[in-house]
Each structure stands twice: as C-alpha cells, then as structure tokens.
Amino acid sequence: MGNSWITQNLGRWTNDADETAFFERELMHMYAKTYDIKYPELKARLYVPVSNEANPGSTEVNYKQFDRVGKAKLTAPGAVDSPRVDVLGKEFIRPVRLATASYGWHLLEVRQAAMAGRPLETRKSSAARRAVEEVLDEVAAIGAPDFGIPTGFLNSAAVTIDAAAGAWSAATADVIIADVSQMLQNMATNTQGIERINTLLLPDAQWAVIATLPRSAQSDTTVLEFLLKSFPGLQRIEPWYRLTTAGAGGIPRAVAYDLSPDVLTQEIPSEFEQLPLFQKGQNFVVETMATTAGTALYYPRAIRYLDGL
Structure with missing residues (x-):
C-alpha cells in the first residue's frame, strides 16, 4: 500500500501535515512488523508442509490420493519380465476458503497518538494476524466441514x-x-x-x-x-x-x-496479507486475509x- 491514499484521505479530516506524516510512518512500520511475527504454538505449519503452488485467485484445489502398488524382484541378466510398479490415484477437489480479520483506529486515536508522540497500538495488527493464522492452523488440522473441507490431517477417514x-x-x-x-x-x-x-x-x-x-x-x-x-x-x-x-x-x-x-501438504494459495487502508465513517480500517483449501493427503x-x- 502506498502513502498517497493516506495523504489524500487523512487530509480531509485534518489540516495538520505532521499528523498525516505520523500516520504514514506508523502504518508502514506496523505493516512490516506484523509480517515478521511467528507463532510457535500454532503447530500445523511445523507438522504439515505448506504448499503455495495454487494460484492466489484459485477457487478450488485438485489433488490426487495415491497408493503405491507392486515391488521389485531379483532377476537374471537379460530378463524381460520385470514386475510392474505403479501408483494408483483418486482425484479430490477442495474449495479454497477465505480467512479474514480486520483492525483499525478511530480518527481521534490517530490524533491523540500524534499529539503525544507515541506509537499507534501495534497489538491490533498482531491480533488480526494471529486470528487469521489460527484459522489456517485449525483448517489444516481438522478441516472446516461447514465450508466444504470435511476433514484435515488429524481426522481423515482415509487413515x-x-x-x-x-x-x-x-x-x-x-x-x-x-x-x-x-x-x-x-x-x-x-x-x-x-x-x-x-x-x-x-x-x-x-x-x-x-x-x-x-x-x-x-x-x-x-x-x-x-x-x-x-x-x-x-x-x-x-x-x-x-x-x-x-x-x-x-x-x-x-x-x-x-x-x-x-x-501431505496444507494448501495455502494466498498467505496472510494486509489490504489497503480504507475509511469507514470516522474510522480507518485495514482488512487482512489469507486463503486455504486445508490439508491434502497424497499417501x-x-x-x-x-x-x-
């Protein structure tokens, strides 16, 4: 997100260039800091490899569940009857679902922080990031039956x-x-x-x-x-x-x-992102999101x- 939106739109609420510059600096710092946060207690990323191969615009993810069949054997030189080894696959389709959360400030919060020379409350952006990551963690682990992802890594009927x-x-x-x-x-x-x-x-x-x-x-x-x-x-x-x-x-x-x-992989076509700031009444709001299709079990x-x- 560029600074031009803030400069153009916050200016409608205040004639103080220092307030506008303060908001620009704080928001850019907060965006960068939020992306750096790690959540070690959310284990799905540790125990289920992440795949970002699907296009961020995907509405569904197709994958195949495989079973290896056959095995090799010892043969004499020149033999032509080598045993056939193959992989049998059954196709599955999972919908891609959106995990969202938002955070923001009232205009007065921005003005008061600028006047006092104190940073904006960064825990809001951290809480939004955490909320989105919790959804990704849960869907990878147990699915989201109400949203077309019936099971996850820990409760698959195929295991x-x-x-x-x-x-x-x-x-x-x-x-x-x-x-x-x-x-x-x-x-x-x-x-x-x-x-x-x-x-x-x-x-x-x-x-x-x-x-x-x-x-x-x-x-x-x-x-x-x-x-x-x-x-x-x-x-x-x-x-x-x-x-x-x-x-x-x-x-x-x-x-x-x-x-x-x-x-196995957990399908995350679009990792956590923060959308451009927008005005909603007297508030400034940042929407955040990520997309997931849950866990694909290949074997x-x-x-x-x-x-x-």
Whole structure:
C-alpha cells in the first residue's frame, strides 16, 4: 500500500501535515512488523508442509490420493519380465476458503497518538494476524466441514486407526512401548515395508508422560529417549494440543507418519496479507486475509492413528 491514499484521505479530516506524516510512518512500520511475527504454538505449519503452488485467485484445489502398488524382484541378466510398479490415484477437489480479520483506529486515536508522540497500538495488527493464522492452523488440522473441507490431517477417514492398550497415564513403560511398536509394525506390514514413519505426534499429556517416565526402575533413560533410540527411522516425537480430543468420540489420538511434502501438504494459495487502508465513517480500517483449501493427503497409508492412549 502506498502513502498517497493516506495523504489524500487523512487530509480531509485534518489540516495538520505532521499528523498525516505520523500516520504514514506508523502504518508502514506496523505493516512490516506484523509480517515478521511467528507463532510457535500454532503447530500445523511445523507438522504439515505448506504448499503455495495454487494460484492466489484459485477457487478450488485438485489433488490426487495415491497408493503405491507392486515391488521389485531379483532377476537374471537379460530378463524381460520385470514386475510392474505403479501408483494408483483418486482425484479430490477442495474449495479454497477465505480467512479474514480486520483492525483499525478511530480518527481521534490517530490524533491523540500524534499529539503525544507515541506509537499507534501495534497489538491490533498482531491480533488480526494471529486470528487469521489460527484459522489456517485449525483448517489444516481438522478441516472446516461447514465450508466444504470435511476433514484435515488429524481426522481423515482415509487413515487407518489402531487402538491403544489403555490410557498412558496409568500404563507401564512396557505397555506404552508396545503400543508404539505395534503401531509402527502395523504400518510396515500393511504397506509391505514401503511406507516408513519419521514423526510421532502425541497429545500434550501423553507426551509429558513419556518425557518423564523412566524406561525401568534401573534406568535413567525416559520412554521418549528409548523410543527414539530403538526406532532409527523415528526422528522426532512432538506434542500437539489438538490431538487431545482428535480421536473418534473425542478421545486422545496419536499420529505416526512420514513428514514429507510427498505425503501431505496444507494448501495455502494466498498467505496472510494486509489490504489497503480504507475509511469507514470516522474510522480507518485495514482488512487482512489469507486463503486455504486445508490439508491434502497424497499417501494416507504413510499416516497412521492410535486412539485411546
């Protein structure tokens, strides 16, 4: 947004060039600062790779859900009967939805800030950015059924669900390790070893259990440390509060998967942006927005749920 709009329009409300210049400086500073904010507690961007490939003007996103079939075999030199390996795909269409929020100031707020020589309240722009990011995070995690995005990463009907032996809060280390081991073995068996997991996500409470529970009475290694050492392909075990009620019927759910853009992405055609300032009565308003089509799961067999832990 250029400064000309402010110069031309604020001038209708004040003849003070200093006030106009003050507003210009503050707004430009606020715009830049808002884009720099990070929200570490919003985890979807960490756990679901972001794709901005769709055009910002897109109204829908098409993607295919794949299943790898076939496997290689040893053959003699000159053989012509190599086994066929293929990828089967089913097409899905997701609508692109708009996440919006706005912030602004009354004319008197601008005048008072300019008179006092104090900055405009930047928390307004930060709150708008946070509100938009919260929508993106939620849609990536669980979808937006009322807006044509029925599910997300944590509740897809295409992902197989295993059942835990019981609540981890009362379980022994051996029971917890057996739950995780069985989950990983089931994925390897059901996909003939094709799909491998590198990430395990847990509800906050269950993550805290394994982060503090000793492997045994004679060990100073926690269950979390033991799992990472025992399964070489497992690179990270992380908490996510959204998993606390993500399971069927609102029970805790764990997710084991291959964290890779080949497996899943969250579709964000248009990242957060702040539109030009406009006048609404005695107020100056900035609209903000982003667009999302939620999470696309390309290889759901590379993801597995564990409920009831």
